[in-house]
Amino acid sequence: MANSNRIVITGANGQLGSDLNARYKGGSDVIGLTRHTMDITNRQRVREQILRLEPRIVLHAAAFTDVDACQGDESTAMRVNAEGTDNVASACSDAGARMVFYSTDYVFDGTKTSAYIETDAPNPQTVYGRSKLAGEQAVTAALSNHLIMRVAWVYGEHGKNFVKTIIQRAMTNVGGTSAGIILPPLQIVDDQIGNPTWTVDIVRQTETAAESDLTGVVHCTSEGEVSWYRFACEIFSMLELNVEAIPCRTEDYPRPAPRPRRSALENARLKEAGLNVMRPYRVALAEFIKQNGGVLRQFTVQ
Numbered sequence: 001m002a003n004s005n006r007i008v009i010t011g012a013n014g015q016l017g018s019d020l021n022a023r024y025k026g027g028s029d030v031i032g033l034t035r036h037t038m039d040i041t042n043r044q045r046v047r048e049q050i051l052r053l054e055p056r057i058v059l060h061a062a063a064f065t066d067v068d069a070c071q072g073d074e075s076t077a078m079r080v081n082a083e084g085t086d087n088v089a090s091a092c093s094d095a096g097a098r099m100v101f102y103s104t105d106y107v108f109d110g111t112k113t114s115a116y117i118e119t120d121a122p123n124p125q126t127v128y129g130r131s132k133l134a135g136e137q138a139v140t141a142a143l144s145n146h147l148i149m150r151v152a153w154v155y156g157e158h159g160k161n162f163v164k165t166i167i168q169r170a171m172t173n174v175g176g177t178s179a180g181i182i183l184p185p186l187q188i189v190d191d192q193i194g195n196p197t198w199t200v201d202i203v204r205q206t207e208t209a210a211e212s213d214l215t216g217v218v219h220c221t222s223e224g225e226v227s228w229y230r231f232a233c234e235i236f237s238m239l240e241l242n243v244e245a246i247p248c249r250t251e252d253y254p255r256p257a258p259r260p261r262r263s264a265l266e267n268a269r270l271k272e273a274g275l276n277v278m279r280p281y282r283v284a285l286a287e288f289i290k291q292n293g294g295v296l297r298q299f300t301v302q
């Protein structure tokens with residue numbers, strides 16, 4: 001029988017898992033599990049751990065998230081994102097726990113001309129997207145008391161993400177650190193559109209949605225959509241970095257896994273249920289930079 005207060009988090013070392021572990025307030029008793037303490041591909045271990053811990057809710061944030069690495073290693077992608085998620089879902093079912101699974105905008109092909117809603121048909125174009133969709137299907141099949149939260153373009157204090165990478169890339173090209181230096185042009189993709197979303201906002205939305213009786217798929221991204229190029233310009237502007245950025249096309253920046261052109265999501269179900277707490281992405285970015293500006297500016301010091 002599920003413990004009345006316990007929350008278990010998988011992937012607690014990841015960028016979302018770290019913030020869930022540090023900030024989730026839904027239970028007085030929050031336990032973060034890492035790959036070391038519970039490898040989700042070990043079905044027996046997952047079952048033992050979850051039955052022993054008796055959580056009320058499992059927040060499943062562990063995943064193989066390197067989209068290009070997944071493209072070259074389908075068996076690992078499926079083992080972690082599909083079978084690993086099935087292991088967690090089956091254990092949650094046996095333990096009577098509610099399960100929250102974090103999925104992705106990459107389950108869509110990116111050809112829709114408006115933002116995707118939850119009833120739109122997935123059509124993943126990458127190994128990562130297919131493996132996450134298989135994870136969604138495993139959760140749906142294993143237990144009814146679940147929430148699949150599709151997030152996108154995630155950034156936060158921990159781990160690797162676009163916000164940190166673009167600042168580092170900008171500054172690597174510099175050769176100097178003083179304000180006012182004119183930096184070499186940086187090419188940034190301008191024809192991929194999405195919703196940059198701060199981990200801290202996902203934690204807040206998780207608290208609201210996980211504690212409700214909502215089930216099924218919900219989209220959970222910041223309000224407003226933007227290209228990588230425009231988003232980068234906003235980051236540079238908020239940090240008052242003098243970076244010359246040039247928009248480029250996806251074709252100019254080839255990657256092993258194709259990226260959806262327009263994978264913006266609409267939080268339609270959260271809004272219908274009166275549960276949407278996601279903020280405009282610019283508001284969230286400004287707060288992220290205010291909280292982490294000192295650390296981010298360190299990237300500018302050589």
Ligand SMILES: NC(=O)c1ccc[n+]([C@@H]2O[C@H](COP(=O)([O-])OP(=O)(O)OC[C@H]3O[C@@H](n4cnc5c(N)ncnc54)[C@H](OP(=O)(O)O)[C@@H]3O)[C@@H](O)[C@H]2O)c1
Nearest residue numbers: 011013014015016035039040062063065102104151153154
């Ligand atoms: N990042 C994004 O832009 C994005 C976009 C859409 C959806 N999502 C989804 O959001 C969730 C959180 O993403 P994130 O950005 O926080 O990912 P992340 O930083 O890559 O964290 C994933 C975590 O999962 C752990 N993990 C990997 N394989 C594991 C295994 N076999 N057993 C146990 N743990 C394992 C990793 O551990 P190690 O550190 O040991 O590898 C890592 O701590 C994921 O479900 C992801 O698919 C992310």
